[in-house]
Structures are given as C-alpha cells and as structure tokens.
Amino acid sequence: MLAIRSARLFDGVADQLCARPLVLVDQGRISGVDLTGAGPPEGAELVDLGEATLLPGLIDSHTHLVLDASSDPVGHLADVDDDALLADCRAAAQAALAAGITTVRDLGDRRFVTLRLREELAAYPTQGPQLLVSGPPITTPGGHCWFLGGEAAGIEGVREAVRALAARGVDGLAVTGHAHGAQGIAEAVAAGFDGIEHGLSLTAEGVRQDPAVVDQLAARGVVVSVTGAQNQPLGQPPPGMEPGSDLARRFEALAKQMEQFVAAVLRLRAAGVPLTMSSDAGIGPHKPHDVLPWGPGLASMTGFTTAEALRMVTSVAADACRVGDRKGRIAPGYDADLLAVDGDPLADPAAVREVVAVFRAGQRVR
Numbered sequence: 001m002l003a004i005r006s007a008r009l010f011d012g013v014a015d016q017l018c019a020r021p022l023v024l025v026d027q028g029r030i031s032g033v034d035l036t037g038a039g040p041p042e043g044a045e046l047v048d049l050g051e052a053t054l055l056p057g058l059i060d061s062h063t064h065l066v067l068d069a070s071s072d073p074v075g076h077l078a079d080v081d082d083d084a085l086l087a088d089c090r091a092a093a094q095a096a097l098a099a100g101i102t103t104v105r106d107l108g109d110r111r112f113v114t115l116r117l118r119e120e121l122a123a124y125p126t127q128g129p130q131l132l133v134s135g136p137p138i139t140t141p142g143g144h145c146w147f148l149g150g151e152a153a154g155i156e157g158v159r160e161a162v163r164a165l166a167a168r169g170v171d172g173l174a175v176t177g178h179a180h181g182a183q184g185i186a187e188a189v190a191a192g193f194d195g196i197e198h199g200l201s202l203t204a205e206g207v208r209q210d211p212a213v214v215d216q217l218a219a220r221g222v223v224v225s226v227t228g229a230q231n232q233p234l235g236q237p238p239p240g241m242e243p244g245s246d247l248a249r250r251f252e253a254l255a256k257q258m259e260q261f262v263a264a265v266l267r268l269r270a271a272g273v274p275l276t277m278s279s280d281a282g283i284g285p286h287k288p289h290d291v292l293p294w295g296p297g298l299a300s301m302t303g304f305t306t307a308e309a310l311r312m313v314t315s316v317a318a319d320a321c322r323v324g325d326r327k328g329r330i331a332p333g334y335d336a337d338l339l340a341v342d343g344d345p346l347a348d349p350a351a352v353r354e355v356v357a358v359f360r361a362g363q364r365v366r
C-alpha cells in the first residue's frame with residue numbers, strides 16, 4: 001500500500017481544495033482519502049509530496065496520436081508505415097503521461113494502430129495514459145479526416161462501418177461528431193449523438209449559434225468537447241507555422257472569429273451544456289500531445305471559474321468518455337491516476353503545468 005501526502009488536494013469535483021490529504025493507494029486503486037491529518041497506516045509506504053497539490057490525472061477527450069504535431073501532420077502520416085506510426089504514437093503517449101494526462105480518448109486513428117498501442121499500455125501502464133480509442137473516424141467519402149481510412153457512404157455503409165469498428169474492439173459505442181459547422185451540430189443533435197467535438201457553430205456568415213440547438217444540447221446532456229487547449233495565447237499563431245500553408249490559412253480564419261467562438265462557448269455554459277476542455281493534439285505545432293494542461297488556464301481567462309476549468313479536464317471529461325466511475329476523481333474505488341503539481345491550481349490554473357509527480361494505476365512514473 002502507498003500513502004501519498006501533499007499540502008492540498010483537488011478531488012476533481014469540489015470548488016475548494018482539501019488541506020493535508022493522505023491518499024491511500026492499493027493495487028492500482030485509491031482505497032481511501034484521509035483528511036484527518038493522521039499518519040499513514042502501518043505497513044504503507046509514505047510518499048510525501050511536500051507543498052504540492054494533488055489532482056486526478058488529466059483526461060484529454062480529443063486527441064490524434066497518429067498526427068505528429070508538425071506543420072504538415074497529414075503529409076507526414078502519408079509517409080510512414082504502420083510500425084513507424086506505432087512508434088510515433090508510443091512517444092506521443094509517453095509525452096502525454098509525463099505531463100499528467102493519464103487518460104486519452106483518441107478520435108482519429110489509421111488502420112487501428114492505436115488499438116495495438118492500447119494493448120501495449122494495458123500491459124505496461126507506466127508507459128502511457130489509459131487509451132480509449134475510436135479507430136478510424138467514420139466520414140463521408142472525401143469528408144473530414146477521410147485520409148484516416150474511415151470513409152462510408154449511405155445509411156447501410158455507415159451501419160457496416162460501425163459494425164466493423166465494434167468487431168475490432170474500439171472503446172464504447174457512444175457517438176461523438178467532429179462538427180465545426182452549425183448545420184452539422186444541428187444534424188448531430190437531431191440524430192441523437194452523445195457528443196460534439198469542436199462545436200464552433202460556423203456558418204458562411206461567421207459564428208451563428210441556434211438557441212434551439214443549444215437548448216437541445218442542454219436538455220439531452222450532449223457533451224461539447226471544446227478543443228481549445230494550445231500552447232499559445234488564444235488567436236496567436238504558433239512559431240514555426242509556415243505562412244501561406246494550409247494550416248496557417250485555417251488558423252488565421254479561426255483567429256479572426258475568436259471572440260465569437262468564446263462567446264458561443266459561454267452561451268453553451270450558460271445553458272448548462274456539459275463542456276470538456278480537450279486539445280485535438282497532433283494537428284499542429286501549437287498542439288503537441290502534452291498540451292492539455294494549458295487548457296484550464298485558457299478556460300479561466302475566457303470566463304470559467306478555475307474549479308470549472310479543472311473539472312473540464314477531470315471529472316466532466318471522465319463522464320464524457322464514459323469512465324466517470326473510475327477516472328477523473330480522487331475518491332475511494334477510483335483508479336490511482338494522479339497528478340501532483342507545484343502551487344495552487346485553483347488560485348492559478350497555470351500551476352497544472354508545474355508537474356511534481358505523476359502516478360498511473362498507482363505506480364509513480366515521474
């Protein structure tokens with residue numbers, strides 16, 4: 001048994017931190033959280049993290065391990081075979097875990113490479129986060145992310161694609177839709193999707209959010225995964241992005257509408273739509289696979305409370321990924337996926353980037 005002592009604890013849910021917690025870990029799970037100030041139980045190994053704050057390991061609900069976070073990730077992908085790609089994914093997963101990201105939902109695979117990695121990491125949990133994988137995303141012929149191999153046409157084609165993914169053993173059959181556009185969001189909600197990725201409500205005339213769609217998202221508890229984490233101030237291009245490149249053009253178009261996006265997200269929040277902060281890691285130099293810890297700081301700058309911002313990458317993200325009974329909280333019975341940081345992340349969410357220790361399934365990896 002392990003007994004982890006720290007100065008403070010964010011349990012993944014509460015608006016306040018607990019002082020002087022002692023978190024007990026047994027066989028990879030949290031067996032108790034003692035707030036009485038008592039010493040460790042007999043026989044337990046004490047890990048004293050001093051002035052650190054303990055949080056649940058972070059959960060990134062939207063990443064792409066197969067994209068390399070270069071300025072041309074799609075071009076790079078076309079050049080690598082599956083074994084080389086698996087090695088890249090392995091490195092990306094390791095980087096994520098080192099930053100305290102202990103669960104990753106991968107939403108865009110090529111030829112099921114992430115399933116191979118998922119099996120590896122299940123056997124060697126200290127080598128990466130727990131992976132929840134979608135396989136290649138289903139898309140219309142020539143549609144968003146078609147190059148990942150998930151094209152399907154017509155109702156029967158989509159049914160067949162879903163069956164094929166299920167047969168390969170992808171995680172869960174919840175459906176989340178990559179939807180930037182207002183029309184796509186409206187159709188996904190009408191079709192009963194469980195989640196929406198990006199959720200920007202773009203139209204040809206700019207951001208146009210339909211209040212009726214917002215109400216439906218809220219009423220049905222459809223989670224919107226705001227892929228906002230990036231290692232740059234909002235709207236600023238990352239260094240190394242080649243001017244005139246496809247990515248740069250898209251980035252500039254989005255940057256111009258940043259204020260409207262933020263307003264749209266705040267309207268979702270006001271309506272009670274569950275929101276996660278995720279990354280879309282891999283799609284460019286501003287989104288490496290360890291970028292999620294930037295997310296809470298950005299969220300709090302745009303009007304979320306710091307506790308809300310932290311829930312968006314812990315308990316709410318866990319619920320969105322349907323692992324809310326095991327992940328995203330520090331409580332008895334939960335997986336001992338933990339992040340310890342220097343400072344008080346409720347006072348300053350940038351503190352989540354000051355990593356002191358990371359535990360994955362009860363084993364210290366950093």
Ligand SMILES: [Zn+2]
Nearest residue numbers: 064107108280
């Ligand atoms: Zn994506």
